[in-house]
Amino acid sequence: MPNLSGKSTQSESRKLLGRLREALAEDSEGQKRLDRITSLIADSIATEVCSIYLFRDQDTLELCASEGLKAEAVHQTRLRLGEGLVGRVAKSGSIVNSANAPSERGFRFMPETGEEIYSSFLGIPVQRLGETLGVLVVQSKDARSYSEDEVYALEVVAMVLAEMAELGAFVGDGAALSARHQHPVMIRGGVGQEGTAVGNVYLHEPRVVVTNPIADDPQAEEIRLDAAVDTLRVSVDELLLGAVQGDKEQLQVLETYRMFANSKGWMRRIKEDISRGLSAEAAVEKEQSTARTRMSQVPDAYLRERLHDLDDLSNRLLRILTGQGKDTGAEMPQNAVLVARNIGPGELLEYGRSLRGIVLEEGSVGSHATIIARALAIPLIINASRITTEALNGDYILVDGEQGIVHLRPDDSVKAAFHDKIAMQTTAAERYSSIRDKPAITLDGTEIRLSMNAGLMADLPSLESSGAQGVGLFRTELQFLVRNKMPRRGELVELYKRVLNAADGQRVNFRTLDIGSDKVLPYMKPQDEPNPAMGWRAIRLGLDKPGVMRMQLQAFIRACEGRPLTVMFPFVAQFDEYIQAREIFEKVLENEARLGHILPERVEIGAMLETPSLAFAPEQFFEMCDFISVGGNDLKQFFFAADRENERVRKRYDTLNVSFLSFLEGIVERCVASGTPISFCGEDAGRPVEALCFAAMGFRALSMRPASIGPVKNLLRRVDLAEAKSVIDAARASGAQSVRPAVVEWISNL
Template sequence: MSRSHDLEETLANVTELVAKRLDADVCSIYTTDADQRELTLSSTIGLDSEAVGKVTMRVGEGLVGVTAERGEPIALEHARSDPLYRYFPETGEERFESFLAAPLIVQGAVIGVIAIQTAEARRFDEPDVELLKTCASLLAPVVVNAQLLALMSTSDERERGDVVSRIAVSDAVRSRQTKIRTRRSEHNVTLRGLATARGVAIGPIFRMDKPVDFGRIVYQAKADVAEEHADFRAAMTEARREIAEMRDVVRDRFGPEFAAVFHAQMQILEDKGFLLNVTQAIDETHNAREALNTVLDSYRKTFEQIEDPYFRERGTDIADVGQRVMEKLLGVRDHVEPMQHGSVVVVDQLLPAIFAQLEMDNVSAIIAEHGGQTSHGVIFARTLEIPTVTGAAGLLEEAREGESAIVDGATGTIYLSPDDALTREFEKAQHRHEVAVEHLDAMRERPAETLDGRRVKLSANAGLLADLRLVEKHGAEGVGLFRTELLALAHRGFPSEEEQEQLYQRVVEFLDPLPVTLRTLDLGGDKGIPNIGVDDEENPQLGCRSIRLTLENRHAFRAQLRAILRASTLGNLRLLLPMIGSLSELREAKAVIDEVRLELDREGSAFDRDLQVGIMIEVPSAAITARVLAAECDFFSIGTNDLTQYTLAVDRGNERVAHLYDSLHPAVLQLIHMTVRAGMEARIPVSVCGEMATNPLSVPILIGLGIGELSGTPAAVPVMKEIIRALDAGAVEADARAALVARTPAEVHAIAASRLREAGLVEHPDIGGWLLQLLDEALAPA
């Protein structure tokens, strides 16, 4: 399907594939018009091909129309006897008895329907329905891209404008806030952005934003127009090769889950409409460069009218691909010049392609004029532990090639051309940090054990294959939380079972025999993506998110469970269900797990029959009823980020109330205490996997409450270990009892800070200075 991208061929390939996969006599695809009021038969195998493009129906008319109207599948063993059945004689469908259809949904809107029919009566079971729904979810974004590319293929400007005006009906793109920047001076030019990835770096500026001025490149068109066509085709081929190489590099470095970001660009280069438009323009102008410019400019103008961010991004993809093709046509070689070791890379946006283009061993930091803290590129940088600042307004205007720069990723501060005094100050800080990391990592084999012999397990949180090397580097004892939703975020929708199984298999094999805890998809809330049907919720954090979302999307949930179970054969895998709020939710999720186990059994697929199933305690109702829940699961993992947010009714992303967010609030500690007691009574392990696990002030309190495992960022593991090794279990148990009766978070902070000081940690040669600063800030009056 990914290799044919004009709309007609794409749909034809899909219908043939689905018909074979589901053993159906008919597979048809119906697409909506721009107003989403009518459906048209756009492709079929099994019905009369003459009906394609001619048979139309209103949304709500007939079985196909009702599928679109309801936005959910319809399965009928005897379709013709159903009162909703509508006969279209042009299709020749009177000989088909059974019917199964699923909607194609993008951005919460139905853009079409895929339907199968059989001549013999057939009762479609749940796996059939789920398979068709999976096909529909994978097909929908492909159809959207193909439709947009088909739109570009028309030469009728009025038609383009009409379609664009209909697309541009969603919320406008929010304008960025402009930041005030200082005027350029010769030294200590200070820029501030977002603290994106921690660390300090000092090095020369290396600018990647230097655009090629195509207007200054001499291009002599060939006398023979056939040669112009040949040059354009060669440029397309070379661009495809280059993007494929970048995709492969990213796959090797970061895993297959993020190679998906290059699929859209490959789809454009393989689109016949794009090729046809340029080919026709070459025939008219006899100049490949002029023809490509004309087509790209036309595309750009069209997409600039679209306000919806999802669709506007397709225009960005096309512009990026067009730039690449133009470079190949004009013979512009890869203009990323060799960089010095320790360079500070300056970019406009932190894009994934950067990590394929650069020798990352020479990069000491990355700074970007635009962008936030959650993009794919940012995740890559954080995974590689590269100090990063994004959203630094004025950077591209101020930064000079080769000048020295200091990047403080912890504060989001950039200093250009720092003077000697400032450089010496940061060189000392950088050296202390590097020495401390080396010392701590060198002692990674030492156990995390208190002075009186209590053992605490230290695990790492991860979400990428590249994270796994950090697990070993920093001495973690496994992965206490693997976030599977990063794959879905990369795909902008639910990933396929096969892709998930490949990823999970690689994770467990890499870490074997260390344990891995895989959390099922935790989407919705602040991790909203298109194509999952939860757009525009009034209060997404309290809406259809996490386990609620997956239970509503059974086909996606079952696909993930099948992938997890099939990857569990080594016996080092555990399954974690997020945001369980009640016993009924737990039982419903476990029932689906049992169904999938039986299904795999019938297929003869191998899996770990003793796979442990645990739940995250991250809503107050789960903590309060922990005794009930403990009787029906194998372990607890306390997600303190959401537990704190829900307990205190504080959105930590809201600047006006973020100061009220504190995981050491006595109310949060009471809920953790209740959870630990329930776990002890049921004899199941209890861990903490939120940010609280790596907060030095929290460590003595959590150990005192009886937490047996802490899971956090890999780089924090050595620091957590040093703190634990300086504590006495009996003393911190007394601290925890005092914290439970404290009246304010400040009182808890004081208890924890006093313990860390008494343990001598502020004199620790590696973490003492940093810890002292943290304690002073924690105890400072508000």
């Protein structure tokens, strides 16, 4: 057996990789390449068996080539993920090295392979950037553990195999050897913004492709690496110089970048990989892949975040080495569906309405990207696992924002079904357009005011096209979120003035700054809170930083130029918070009058009821409020103690649960008794069945995304609210958990 230690190891490793490159360069089809590779690995490592298992689908491994096992077992032997030692390696992404394989946990004997005579087993995951593509296995009759040097040499080989598999070097007959990125893929995720989209993939950050994983001249590769790292360090230093001074979190992240960029251990490992025969970029990617595997296994959130920083730094270094920057020359298609791991609000706004849809591998229902997508009315899928590794620029893609499903490279039957669905939606939209200018009056003569939610100037044209009766909620935080510093008062005045001008006399309900929780300003010191959704946010932050609140209130007043002004405070939990906020507003009004500014013709000051506690406030609160808007998204999560960011629990509780509906009914009754106008604002207001139930419980104003107004109005104009209320009451009296089944059945019989 070759000497695999010290300098000889480097020589033998380079020699093995050199032979591997020759095999890969041969003009032969995928199966012959795999057979040649297993033969030369077995010969170089001086072991009786070398086998390569590849995934034929997400859960099944297939023996695709072997030197030493029975030839008839190739493409016939299959293992489920986690089954046997091979499946264990694939599932864990970790190496199994055993002198006595049958004694190992999970061992499974495969009689058709003839492996019963082999005692030792070494299984190494074939991985690329944390994604396991298969398993490389060597076995021998001798009962021995493979040495550290042998394991290392085969890790390098496995990494090259992964790169070659990505480049299509092993394409052949059968599912396991099918070309990557060509077969249809369906991915389930979460709904960030409803809607459907058909288009072509546009990757926010296209993957770097390492086309030269093996190098002949380690010294030349080290020189390339050193030059690229110098460039990387300069760019990190420039980022630090450009960072917002005083922003400790941003500086901390960039200091972590600098620490990694100057890490001697990181550089030593990469150079060691180069000395074994890898190119500079392949060595960087090998370390990145190892870090990603660790990232998925580390439970500590802080350590995970630091590994994520290292991952990002590796990407920067790979782009420098390969010259494959973000601008890879791929033109954005006219029907672009953006695919990314995650994306910030500023970057998403740069794409604007040019996007048909968005699919994120990460994200949450309350993330900045989701807020922007809703404002732009772009269908968004979040938590779409593996989408960035499965998708290529230009791939045909279907986004079902109603079900949270992505179809990548779909077959003709899926395409046809999806296009039928879109055609039905188009027909419905045409029907809704015919009632656009008609009021939402039910059969019993009750009018429900339907207004829209907005947050950007780009939303305002929807006022006319949707038939909305004003803006029930204008989210003012978006202008704060997309900047790297606090906007000036003058800038806000101009923005709010444009909003009011675009509304052309229709009511605009401005919500004061609602930040904190999932919406953190990059230039405001974040709070280290274990549960930010119930922490320092919205009105709590405003009352603690009255200067910010005063500035925004001044901007509202000046933007009105004498027109009526409607403002509401978010996340009020008790009466005294509303009193304090109202007092600040009244003092601002007095000061504006002293300064000679034109005051609004009429001012209405309301509150958002988003916490159960406020439903039980003293009567004086309801009497003092000019109006109340129920913030359904937050109220529902606190009522059911179910975090709306948590996919495991947020869908567990139905809005039409009898307890929640009865709670809402009680709020309406208190508002009616005090003569306080009340509305319901949130995602559920835009769902026709829910909207009908809210109207039946006494709500006479609903605020929703513009696209929902047509469907909601269409249903309301077909129903008698007294009948709907009797159906709801009967369901409650029956002991049902939710009134939904009874209401849906009643609607279907209309």
